[in-house]
Amino acid sequence: MLPVLLAMTIAFPGAGQKLPPVKRAYMIGAAPQGVTNVTVQGRAVDVYRTGAWATMVDVVEGTNTIAVTAGSETSNHVFRVQKFPPPAPVTTPPKPPAPPKVWEKLEYCGDEPKPHPNGKAKGEIAIVIDPGHGGSDTGAISPHGLFEKNANLLLSKALANELRQRGYRVLMTREEDVALVLTERPRLAHKENADLFVSIHHNAPAADKDAAKSRYTSVYSWNPLGEALSRRIASRIAAATEGEMPSKGSLHANFAVTRNPEIPSCLVEADFITSPEGEEAIFNNERRGVLARAIADGIEDWLADDGGEQK
Ligand SMILES: [Zn+2]
Structure with missing residues (x-):
């Protein structure tokens, strides 16, 4: 079929x-x-x-x-x-620009700047010196493995001696190799109603810079109150280290220890500990004395100012 x-x-x-x-x-x-x-x-x-x-x-x-x-x-x-159209490329919407960072002042400090101590007797002028880093926080490390924390303490002690010899009342945030909380360092200045605050550091370059070649001095402040002091110290350091290394003078920075609306505060980067020449100079007693005197001179220049707008 x-x-x-x-x-x-x-x-x-x-x-x-x-x-x-x-x-x-x-x-x-x-x-x-x-x-x-x-x-x-x-x-x-x-x-x-x-x-x-x-x-x-x-x-x-x-x-x-x-x-x-x-x-x-x-x-x-x-x-x-028909072929499916290719998936639309995933476009991530552009991120809105980050709002500018507002650097808060030290929370325990008031907003009123202390009157400039011009005219006060030397023995009544309280100066707080803050040796940067300490304890487990070594700070930068030199080519031979020496720690910035120790260089800072040595220069701070030399500066304290220099200022005491000149008749000032000097307080230090640390006298030994101990760790301190950054934002707590200026508390001593606040508590003692100090007239000025100077933090002592030795610099290291950014990761993309040549550590062997980077070397300059700089002093940092956060507000005009600190800047007046910072400029005076920077110009004395620049004069003392002329021919040795360039000076970047007085610069603005938002370091925690300088965000003090009450007390003129600055942070000194005296030299670069990461440069071989810097290392040699930093651990030389004579040179340390030169720097200590230069910083003390800068402080006295500021003390002799009438305080300008700060008065
Ligand atoms: Zn440091």
Whole structure:
């Protein structure tokens, strides 16, 4: 017996039709008369009384070949699905610029600047010296492994002696190799109602700079009150180290120890401990005396000022 070839028409998608980029498509066809068992992709679909059938099929990008069986007749129905557009590049919205950092003053200090001590007897003038770092905080390290914390203490003690010899009352935040909390260092100046505060450090260059070649002196302050003192000290240090290294003079910085609205405060970077010449000079007693006298001279220059706007 000859097999009976049955006509099968598929109305949608038409053969070779290109569908938009979809993941599922609706297929509609007509089964030959009397045929009720239609499968599409191997799944049975409903055939209506009219002989029409419809079903959803999963499709892929490009060519789809869907096997449709109606009765004993199978045909492969071919159509295309458009490529999906490439996913839109993930654009991260531009970050809003960070608000400018507001450097808070030392919380335990008031806002009123202390009157300039001009005219006070030397013995009534209290000077706080703060040797930077200490204890586990070594500060910068010299080419031969010497610690900045020790260089700072040596210069601070020399400066304290110099100022005491000149008749001032000198207090130190540390006299030994101990660690102190940065923002607590100026508390002594606040408590003792000191007239000025000087933090002593020795510098190290930024990571991208040549440690062997970086060498200059600089003095930092946070507000005009500290700047008046900072300028006086910077100019004396510059004169004392002329020919040895350049001076960057008085610069603005937001160091915790200088954010004091009450008491003129500055931070001295006396030299670069990371440079071989700096290391040699820093650990030379005679040279330390020169620097101590220069800083003391700068302090006295400031004390002799009438205080300018600060008065
Ligand atoms: Zn330091």
